[in-house]
Amino acid sequence: MQAPEQQSSSVSAVTAWLAAEPADDPAADLDALRAHVRELRGAVRSADEYLDCLTQLDWRARDIAERFRARLLNAPLPLGPELRQPVEGLVDALLDLAAGFQLGLEDVRGRWFGAPRAERGALTERALRLSGEAYLFACMIGAQPPTGFWLQVYALFGLAELFGGGAEGEGAAALAAASRILAVAALQPESLTGRELVWVHDYLENAEADGRVGRVRSAPESSLYWMDPARDEAPVAASRRGSGGAPGLFYFNSDALAQAVADRLEWLELRIAQAEVLGLERDVELLDSEHSGLPAGLTPVEVLSLLRRMHERWNAPPYRESPRQHQEYTVQVCAGLRAIWELFQRGEQHARIAEWMVYNESPGGYAIISVSGVSGVLSAGMVLALRPHAGKPWSLCIVRWIRSDDAEQVELGLQVIAQGGEAATVGFRGGDVKTMTPALVLPPLPGVRHGPAILVQTGSYTSRRFVLISDGGRLYVAQGRVTSLDMQTANIELLQYEIDPYPL
Missing domain, CATH: 2.40.10 (Thrombin, subunit H)
Incomplete structure (x- = not known):
């Protein structure tokens, strides 16, 4: 522990910073937030004071995250270092705050019977919500969550479980926050655009149903996932790989989420059909959030497409039907509907063709990685043309997922939809x-x-x-x-x- 003067100075600095107006540049506020979180560790008199300071910092972290989210909504991948590096720092800051809440809760664990249970559940919920925000931002930049992320999340599951996770339990809100993280993971977030990820996040925040999280394996098996709290791995669909009956596992079932989405999907399809009969435009006015239960941010057609994919993946996760084979050869790539259209219409003389490398393939698709940098816009769900070399016919593919663990490298998962066109x-x-x-x-x-x-x-x-x-x-x-x-x-x-x- 530090001297009382140092303790008071650190807490006073946090209080003064929070009382001031936020900086115009969220990156400046982010640097200050990270510095205050570091200084608080070991610089407070008690775990209670530490948790109180973290709670105050949490509110400023929400504001910073909201401003970065607006910058990422329509940002193409891969991100340039001027945006990617601050977002990576934001992910670390949010997880540091979550870890701080976890540390404080574990420190006061021996005094739990004398502390308000509802307060403990609320603090655990804060930590899981921060973890969910960090996961969202990692997904939006095409990155995997940092090492140790899933171990931290599963440890927080355990804390929430101690409070009771039933509808009336003090840990219910925390387990609901846990369910939202798992629901996003089940959607294969690398297959969604930034705007779609934010829409899903907002949808889950206000969803009437949550996925079921707990130690009990629940039916139906088709929508069941299992998690080993001792392993730093994302949830695994039971339909893809069995758990082997190992003890101490957590389980997540997304069937209730799938049913709720099916209801919203039916409502929207009927709404669009009625608009077409009346000759109305299929615009955002169809999505009256007060009656639809759907957030803003996407057009009705975009929402319809996303809801269908959400239902498909929460109802029964897709699994690979054909084995992948490791390969290593270069290919030529032309990305985007307009670019491919111009290639087929006007020839290759002015076409935008880049060189990529195939690192595995199956009868139905490829996984490729950039080898000469990336120019242009890449997005999950776009069309891409690929061929081994000049003179060979083009294969048309859909980008099923996109990953970018650094600003210089991008990986794409492709599904073949046609040979030529x-x-x-x-x-x-x-x-x-x-x-x-x-x-x-x-x-x-x-x-x-x-x-x-x-x-x-x-x-x-x-x-x-x-x-x-x-x-x-x-x-x-x-x-x-x-x-x-x-x-x-x-x-x-x-x-x-x-x-x-x-x-x-």
């Missing part, structure tokens, strides 16, 4: 007839898709009927009819179609 333009009935939308026409994919398909930007699909124009060699005009919406991400819609035999 051609550029076209389409116009959907009910849309603006004066503007045609760039599209890629894709051939059938054996074993996956029996008919041809078109790939368009998300939000383009407004009617089952559309006009297709292609001038690859000779002009071709036809009316098509959508037979199925096969895929919808934040960036693209993949529509299987047939030529309409009775054009109108």
Whole structure:
């Protein structure tokens, strides 16, 4: 312990900083926050005083996090060092605060029977909420959480469990915060954009249902995850790998979340259908948050796409059907719907083609890593064209996930959706007839898709009927009819179609 004068000085410095106006630059406030958290360790008289100071710092941390979140909403990956480094510092600061709460709670553990249980539960909930914020920011920059993150989270689970996690238990709010962290992990956050991650975070904050967290293995098995509190690993889907019956595990079941999302999905689909019948625009006014229970931040079409993926992953986590094989060879890559459209339409002379390296592959996809830096915008859910070298045909893929553990390197997980394709333009009935939308026409994919398909930007699909124009060699005009919406991400819609035999 430090001398009383030093203790008083550290606490007074925190109080004075919190009383002052926040700095205009959140990075400056972040540096000050981290310095105060470091100085407080060992510089206070008691665990109670330490926890009180951390609680005050928590409020300023929320303000700093909110300002950084606004900067990251539409930031493309990989982030430049001028933004990535402060966000990495923010992740560390939030986890330091969470660890401080955990340390203080464990220090007063011997006096728990004389302390208010509700207060202990609230402090544990704060620590888990801070951990959830740190996890959100790590996901938004495409990074894995820092080493030790899951061990810290599972230790906090144990503290929450001691207070009782039932609806009336003092640890209920803490276990609900724990459930939100696990719910995000179950969504495969590397497959979501920054805007989608923030929307999911806000949705879970106000969700009527939580996933079930505890020591008891619960049905259904299809949505069950297990966690070993002694291992620094993310939750594991039971459908992918069994726990082996090891003792002392935590379990998480996302079926209640999936059912709640299904209800919201049904409501939104009906709302959009009614708007189309009445000839209304599918704009944000459809999402009246007071009645929908859905947060703001995305358009109705974007929310519809995201809710479908949330339901799919919380209801039954996807699992790999084909084994991956380690590889190491370079490929040429053209990223983005517009860039690929121009490549197919105008040739390779002015195309934006970069060199990447395949490090594993399976019959249905690839994992690739940048080898010559990254130019342009990368985002989960975008389309990408790939080929071994010049002269070989292009494979069209969807970016299933994106990881960026530093500013110079990016990894992408790709799902093949077509072998080759051609550029076209389409116009959907009910849309603006004066503007045609760039599209890629894709051939059938054996074993996956029996008919041809078109790939368009998300939000383009407004009617089952559309006009297709292609001038690859000779002009071709036809009316098509959508037979199925096969895929919808934040960036693209993949529509299987047939030529309409009775054009109108």
